[in-house]
Amino acid sequence: MTDSTVDRMPATVDRMPALKAVWIEQLRAVGVAIRREVGLAGVVLVLGSLAVVAVARMPVLQAMLGAEAGVLVFNPEEPPWGFFAVLVALLFPLVVWKGERRFGDTPLWSLPVDHRRHALLKVAAGWVWLLGVLGVALLWVTLAVLASGGVLGVDEVRLLIVDPARAAAGAPGATEPVNWTTPWWEWARPFTSATAAYLLASTLVLATARPLFWAAGLWVASIAVLGFAEERDVGWIQRNIDLVDWYIGGVPFTQGVQLTTGWREAWTLLPTMGMWTVSAAFWIGLGIAGVMGASGRPRNH
């Protein structure tokens, strides 16, 4: 290094952008990138929800469509809300990274920011937008349900299976009634499951040149594992898959039981805040580790 280059070093440091400015710019740039797709999804959501409200509030439409009059219930515990959030989150990184050649010359890597830091800032900006989009969507659905005269959450008596072996035959004492009110954390579950799904999908997008190919491969592999677990009756795999199913918005802990009053849906397990906390910590932790690892992968090398 020559003396003159040493003299010049502070000059290039002065030319570095402030991290806060980069963060705000990434928020803005991702906002521009996702604008069209989010706009389209918004139009579908608004039209769909308005149609539901119209049917719920207008007996004429109910009669025309042959729909049953009833009260709309927005229960975050049941599909499709959780699945919807996870599906959006899985697709979101593709939109966030739209047009970026992650393994080639792209403006992002040519800018004066450390590549790993820049990738993480972009992922974080996408996450902020994801939560914002989900928040607005769920708020809209909430308002739409309320406008249609519906209710939020459930307040009901659930039948909990305490003796699985005798429950199928409807033996007395094999089930017990439990009062259930949708807990507050069930409203947070779509956000945490979407966060985990977004981070894991971002890992694929950052780590692989063909994320959809890898996603398809992982999906096929998980179907094979599920098939194997069911075929061989491997209990621990099935239990963990049930937990994943629940975490992403499914209802895996129910089964039909024959009571003297007829068939009823009963619960093998009632979700707890502990289950939600542990699942969220595990999947989000896995996603963060994945993104951290993938963001440091050499690009364009």
Added chain:
Amino acid sequence: MTEMVPAALPVDLGNGPFAVTTRGLAKRFGSVRALDGLDLQVPEGAVYVLVGPNGAGKSTLIRTLMGLVRYQAGSVDVLGRDPADRGAEVRAGIGYVPEDYRFGYAWMTVGRLLEHQAVYHPSWDAEYARRLRARYEIDPGRKCHALSKGQSRRVQLVLALAHRPPLLLLDEPTDGLDHVVRDETLSILSEHLADSPTTVVISTHRVYEVEPLVDHVGVLAGGRLLGQLPRDELHMGLLRYWADVPEGWRPPRELSGRVVRRNGSARMIEWTVWGDRDAVTRGLSEAGAAVRDVAPVSVDEAAVALLSGREAS
């Protein structure tokens, strides 16, 4: 009769100061040696043209200087830093026009793209960017995906110049430009160099397009530098000789290794020779050749002569 041999041209530019140096730089892509022990020296304030055929390693070298490609051996110093360790700091001082004209941000408008770039460069000169945009007749409301190759190149040049970086790395900057815009670009670059103290590295295989700007030349082939020297030195030292020779004439031994390119017929030679003009003329005359004319070669002709010699060797 056309015969070519490589000649030993200077590769050491002395003690600097240099804006860019590499020592023994090596990079392989699988079994392909892209850079093979490269010793580059770009003096501060120079306009250094890297000449070479496709696949010579020019783009890999420029991307290595940007910190976009990791080298495997040797050392790199760009503005006092190693881009492998401090790539962000290095890139802060570089205006870069990549080989690929396509933008990553296809959905952005040009105006938004310029705003985006400005955030990353605190030294961004918005007024200068506006003037450049106007001279290039770039519509800021146009979406990047709708730009032609030439329009994209112009936008890339604005992005590279508007923060007035101390180092410009331009990879085929005139690629896709028509004659009028190419001349305008050369004019803009000349004015930029007059206004802002800048070192420029231009990679191209069409030297004639940028020749008026150039003051240093590096000839690259197969990942190695065949020579690097000031343009004046090239003009003084690399000359074309026309001479009549007798039947069965044999070249003088003292010119061995200095002839870059041999053309001609049995009775007339047209040689491009590296060396002192008087000494070469004397050598040819003493061997029985009647030297009819001696002329300097352009940088472009020199590059063609050196590279065709290399390819034949």
